[in-house]
Amino acid sequence: MGIVHIPRTAAAIIRGTAKRHLSPLSHKEKSLVGIGLNNPPHVYTSRAGIFDVDIMSHMNNASYLSHAELARWEWTAFGGLLAGSVRDKAAFIVTAATVRFRREIAPFKKFDIETRFCGIDDRNCWVYQTFHNHGNDRERGKILAQILLQAVIMKEGKVINPRCYLQSIMHTEDDFYDMNATETIFDEKIDRFTHLEEVLRRSAALQDERVAK
Template sequence: MNLIFRLLAVAAAAILSALRGRRAGLLEPSVLRFRVWPTDLDINLHMTNARYFSVMDLGRTDLMIRVGLGPAILRNRWQPVLGGATIRYRRSLRPFQRFTLASRVLCWDDRYIFIEHRMETRHGLAALAVVQGAFVGAGGVIPPSKVLAELGSTAASPPVPDAAAALRGQSLTAA
């Protein structure tokens, strides 16, 4: 709940940008700037691990709106969900420190879309994550080809990088 104001700010900026005709391409990164607030901290006084994922949610929201998926998501009542994630923490994010989040689509297969999130400070990379996402509708998982069709695209996926291939190989039903 304490991210609601960040969510509103991100969504408003993305919608205004889209209304001005500044739609991003499918493979272009979305870049957001943040600051670490006291509500983001854990007992070690750096950004808590869970907050990284919450901020990445904001990056995906911005990315979806900027590429033009907002209307299709609302019209089709799709829900964006994650099926897996891997993250590498490189540097702590300290109180009041500024950082950027760059989110971009890496590739897709017949079921999932893979997105990279890079959190960086002026000192370098703080965290790098790759997530496996999908859109779910009334009939189940929406194939990425149908999602792309909503954008007027029939583009082929870029090559699958190793980080995405590792997520693809994981079975979510074999627990």
Template sequence: MTLIFRLLAVMTAAIFAALRGRRTGLLAPSTLRFRVWPTDLDINLHMTNARYFSVMDLGRTDLMIRVGLGPAILHNRWQPVLGGATIRYRRPLPPFRRFTLVSRVLCWDEKYIFIEHRMETRSGLAALAVVQGAFVGSTGVVAPAEVLAALGTATASPPIPDAVAALRGQSPAAA
């Protein structure tokens, strides 16, 4: 199954869930289930490293729609972009293995929103990633405060975890 079909399936499910009033909270996790298909494999016959990031894109898409950002993204013509990512591979994902992607917002600062992606199987954690993302509009980077305002909230960011501090290039004590 190619990514376009996965994207269409994720977007359709998320839109219908949002329309039926099953939105998720800003800090609540988004969970998607997938299977490793032959088109996801590398020469070692496990999911290629690049595909992990592609599947995580789907997790962020689902998360954005389910928290209710879809209309604001379309209306303001915001484009979601990544400013950085770090990943830790724990177990390979062989052909046809089922896995779950759990995506959740960890925190935010004045410029970026930090999201955790966990790929899990029955055997345990396959990969853990933290990404720093932002929205770009016609005038440049959209501050997370403006994104939160589009959701109708002014919630303060949770404390910055060590993994995010490392991604920002800071020591945990400096965060």
């Protein structure tokens, strides 16, 4: 797995860094790509390669998560978040994720992934990613798959306030990260996601107790 994933990750970071240097956007505009619903999402482009396709002749379910991670690497490199995290020795750690598969991706088919922050509080942040056919808005059509994930930011082994940290390295106003200040399409999704995550956490704790006895 590492033989394939590590070079892919490095390539995604290089692409994101190159796009950052070549983009005509201002420094602040680059940092706001994919932040909230009022800014454009980051768009990652790839195709279903030989390591992504399974015996059903379409992209394997696990590959959606792999490409979603590569899209996040490219996004953070483009926006400057990765450079800030490396400098501060902070890490973006995924704690939960839910995936909805809607339409298959055929072998060697080109696709795009849109990535954006959709919610944040004093402990967690939520990222929403959607898969689309590659091309302009008219060609892209309907969503192929959706991923909603929850993450924390860790520094020196401790979970830190993501809102404060992101504001400090990206120099943005409070309301960009105060996703609870206005009703959004994601409020109900995040509430249900958080409830499901809590149910799974409790069931895991009960299982751990049984094993410990």
